[in-house]
Amino acid sequence: MGNGKTSTKHTVLEILRESRAAVSGEEIAQKTGVSRVSVWKAVQALQAAGYDISSGKNGYTLTKDICDSLYPWEFGASENLIAHFPQTKSTMIEARRIAECEEAEGRQNARIVTADSQTDGHGKNNAPWTTTKGSLACTIITKNRIPVAHSQRLMMAAQIAWAEVLEKSAGRKFFVRWPNDIWTAQGKTGGILDELSASASVCRWLNLGIGINITEKPERFSEVSDCVFPDGTAITRKTLLFQFWKEFKVLETLALEDSAALSDRWNSLCCDIKKTVCLTDADGLPTGKQAVFNGVNALGFASLTFVKETRIFPPGTVSFVKTKF
Template sequence: MKSRILALLREKGAVISGECISDVLGISRVSVWKHIRKLQELGYPIRSSAKGYQMDGDFDALYPWEFSHQAYKIYFHQQLPSTMDAALELARNGCDAFTVVIAEQQAKGRGRLNRVWHSTKGGLYFTLVLRPEISPVFLFQINFAVALCIVQMLNELFGIEAGIKWPNDILVGKKKICGMLSQMEAEAEHVSFLNVGIGLNVNNLPSAVEPGAISIFEILGTKVARRKILSDFLARFEAFLNQNDIGNILVQWRQCSLTLGRTVRVVTTNNVVEGRAIDIDENGGLTIRLADGTEKTVVYGDCFH
């Protein structure tokens, strides 16, 4: 019901009476008042007067009812230690595929290799629970698809030219705008779930604590609606998975890559590999041509270039 009330207020723009809302939605005026009161308590800028109610500006909210057709799969929290931890519990308890856990802020947000992800207010921090019916060896496709969808979304919604640094960092220029972390549980060849955590710098100021980071706000000079970003990403990602095969994903990933063709240094748990990044193999590994002309493929590590 909250989503329908908000839709009416946003559509009208002007004052709309409680009686009108009551008639359109088929609920009592008391019920309208209670819903409006709750929305005001949550921070929505709704002005009340003798004539009715009016939305006084927008509110960058990520509550479930902002995603009407997916509301039952959205779990929003003002603060969490980590959306990955909350999503892990939900996944193990059998939640639906495409369940989304969102946090306004994270106290212990983390990226790859347990690095701290600064999760200040204004960013978009969420974990997506997936249940792909593919072999664990091909799960890298999911991470590649997520990265591609984010790059495409940034370009189409905001005109931001982003690219992908292997394996899954999204950069604008040389600065990081988005990071990803994935976690899966599987038995033999059956994947129980794959959780993909995403931290996108939107209206926050990450460069204040991390000089190598940047946000949409810092690029555009204006704040944008995070719910629009999340809605677009979820629809885009689901459609992408339904329409693309591994060959197509690799082709598109190569086109968006900031790593291929560069001299790189990849630090793994056992050694350091240096050379020229020349390709991505069918398993998502980075193929590097070494100084002696031989080639080596690394499947995991920290890539610098």
């Protein structure tokens, strides 16, 4: 998943987690193969990040851990993929900056942008997205040079990955809904927002902003919302994100192939197939029209049957009202 190397911060933290007694800086330096000064700097950085590490005559002790941390060093050899912000306006904004800097500098930067808190998160139609306590807010940066017309295939890959990972983790059924939602039978659990930059109709980068309600649902939309672990018993965000990333990378490869296998898999996870839906326009306003949702084609475009005809709609041209089922 990463570059195979771990940082001093990761190694120091693992040593302290495994020891009940204090560990001297000299012992940590020997185990990590770095200087005592490097160990001291790593401890300082961990303390600044919120890990309670005390220092005494016998060495360092981890007196209070961060149980659900998304800092890069928590991901071990994969930490080079992570850019974490304790608080930011939006992971989408940070991911856009990273992707654009990468284009200008010609080097690879982070691929997953995470945040504990977003002050200006948004979903489809610029609707505010509330980052509930303990929820997962992140953006995936992809650099596949694919036609813009094929970009929804990456959205489908992300939806499938999340639905399958969450089902395995929570022991509940999760569904995908067109064009960008994750639901349970009780309500919406998560959403994905895409943003891309293109030239000559080919993507330069495509980012997928993800919001998942882990143990709480937003009060504003509580009647149609759900969370992954309603009983409050959850595995860590780090574990969920790591599992998603592994599954997404497999599905990303499938999304780049000229195959209907991805859309077939998406359709098998969709709860709206062959149901009558009430259509809305691109701004989310009701159109007064109804149609039967047949699923998506290989590009992720919706197939809708009206009274006299069946038509195909790309994402962004039409949507439909989603309710509990």
